[in-house]
Amino acid sequence: MKKDQFKWASAGLALSSLLVVSACGNDSSNNASAEEATTWLEQANLEANESPEELYELAKEEGKVVVYSQSSRIKDVKASFEKEYPGIQVDAFDLGTIEIVEKVAREQEAGLNTADVVFVKDGGGVVSGELLSEGMLHKYAPDDLVASLDDSFLDEPGLPFYFSTRAIFVNNEVYDDSTITNWWDLTDEEWKSKIVMDDPLLSSDTLDLFTTIVQNADDMEEAYKQKFGEEIELDGTDNAGYEFIKQLLANDPVFVSSGDDVVEAVGTPGQEKPPVGITTSSKSRHIEEQGYMAEFLYDVEPKMSVAGTSYLYMANNAEHTAAAKLLIRWMAGEADGQGEGFRPYNVPGSWSTRTDVSVDGQRSSDELTLWPYDGEFLYDNSNDVRNFILGNQ
Structure with a gap:
């Protein structure tokens, strides 16, 4: 070529x-x-x-x-x-x-x-x-x-x-759909080390989500203000999208190589304080037959996903x-x-x-509520986001 x-x-x-x-x-x-x-x-x-x-x-x-x-x-x-x-x-x-x-x-x-x-x-x-x-x-x-x-x-x-989408999963035996209502909720201290997700360095879909969040930084800035009641202050990052990724990584998420691992960690019954997860929404097709207590969330600000x-x-x-x-x-x-x-x-x-x-x-x-998929933007910017993730792990 x-x-x-x-x-x-x-x-x-x-x-x-x-x-x-x-x-x-x-x-x-x-x-x-x-x-x-x-x-x-x-x-x-x-x-x-x-x-x-x-x-x-x-x-x-x-x-x-x-x-x-x-x-x-x-x-x-x-x-x-x-x-x-x-x-x-x-x-x-x-x-x-x-x-x-x-x-x-x-x-x-x-x-x-x-x-x-x-x-x-x-x-x-x-x-x-x-x-x-x-x-x-x-x-x-x-x-x-x-x-x-x-x-x-x-x-x-x-x-x-x-199509499917990267979504936030919660254990519905313990939580309800009001547990996470804003992507910025994942940066709260209560979820430190309790977020399980597909590794964005291995999953192109997860990297697409993060890159789309960077593209829609204005939405993330507004969602921050909605949650915290004040304007966002950037800590050495270019915009609110990158700032979200930085704060999420600082919350010590657990990266796994399979969406099945995410659903299992989130949905295993009998947990007192189960983690939340981010993986493909299509994994929900196996939840009932595997006996997991998990569901993905629709109503998350500023958008559900891409x-x-x-x-x-x-x-x-x-x-x-x-x-x-x-x-x-x-x-x-x-x-x-x-x-x-x-x-x-x-x-x-x-x-x-x-x-x-x-x-x-x-x-x-x-x-x-989905952000539009912009292949041209992703093609031009995914490597920058990947490198940013590498630099903030």
């Missing part, structure tokens, strides 16, 4: 160093690659609106489809898709967001067209800022899938089909184009949103991007 470097680090160092990806080949080979990509795009015809029946006939000739997925729930999609469309094998790879970005980039640079479908979040704007801008991924969004999208998701880099939207993409030069289109349709729930492929993602703590699909017992997406 032509960009000099990724904004994320290699998997072994997580977010602590930059991965340098050098462009390879001479001008003539680059021109040949561009011509090849143009030819593939013409053949793939991603603007077409084929029916599932038409795609299945073509996909049977291809025989398989390869998907890189950020979610382990892809195994459920594999099972339902292969049952619905016999004769098409799904090779599913469950990978982290950082792994997906690196794997796609390395393979495409090497001319290996392994992936057909890529299921991933934007991850600090890196996917849209680098993989899409370099033509490694493409949007496939047939009209009948787009027709029911909420207006706020119409101008997106890939096909958005659901949406982390999941996207479906077609990989450049995908070898199983018809099967890839069919799988994307399947995962998105087909035209009516009720398809079995979307069922693993239509769960508590997640919200469909469609206006006609919802989860019983939780607020609808238009009732959530």
Whole structure:
């Protein structure tokens, strides 16, 4: 690729160093690659609106489809898709967001067209800022899938089909939703060493939350005044967003590598003074079956959080184009949103991007108070926030 470097680090160092990806080949080979990509795009015809029946006939000739997925729930999609469309094998790879970005980039640079479908979040704007801008991924969004999208998701880099968010969890056996009503509550002495959260140096979603808080420093300044009744005084920081992060880190939060660990620490029954937690809202889907006493909070000032939207993409030069289109349709729930492929993602703590699909017992997406996701800002500023966290631990 032509960009000099990724904004994320290699998997072994997580977010602590930059991965340098050098462009390879001479001008003539680059021109040949561009011509090849143009030819593939013409053949793939991603603007077409084929029916599932038409795609299945073509996909049977291809025989398989390869998907890189950020979610382990892809195994459920594999099972339902292969049952619905016999004769098409799904090779599913469950990978982290950082792994997906690196794997796609390395393979495409090497001319290996392994992936057909890529299921991933934007991850600090890196996917849209680098993989899409370099033509490694493409949007496939047939009209009948787009027709029911909420207006706020119409101008997106890939096909958005659901979102979750980083949320504050409390133990509802001990606390209620009035325990934490403001993000600044987490800086109070009573929560010192009693906040459990995904490590922002390992979790791109948590880093996205902190970077969005920095972006919306004016909101954080107002929330501070609302809680403490006075204007904020910055202690060597640039704005109220950075000041919040500094004070939160000074409260000695416990960083863990898994959202499951957060929910377990918060929700284990029988605790006298359980910790509170910050992790993905989608973890609430397992709470009841695991016997935990935990719930995430909606009403937190100045905003609940920021949406982390999941996207479906077609990989450049995908070898199983018809099967890839069919799988994307399947995962998105087909035209009516009720398809079995979307069922693993239509769960508590997640919200469909469609206006006609919802989860019983939780607020609808238009009732959530969320900061807008700004991939360009995240892409330009996430490293600064990461370095700030490193400097204040």
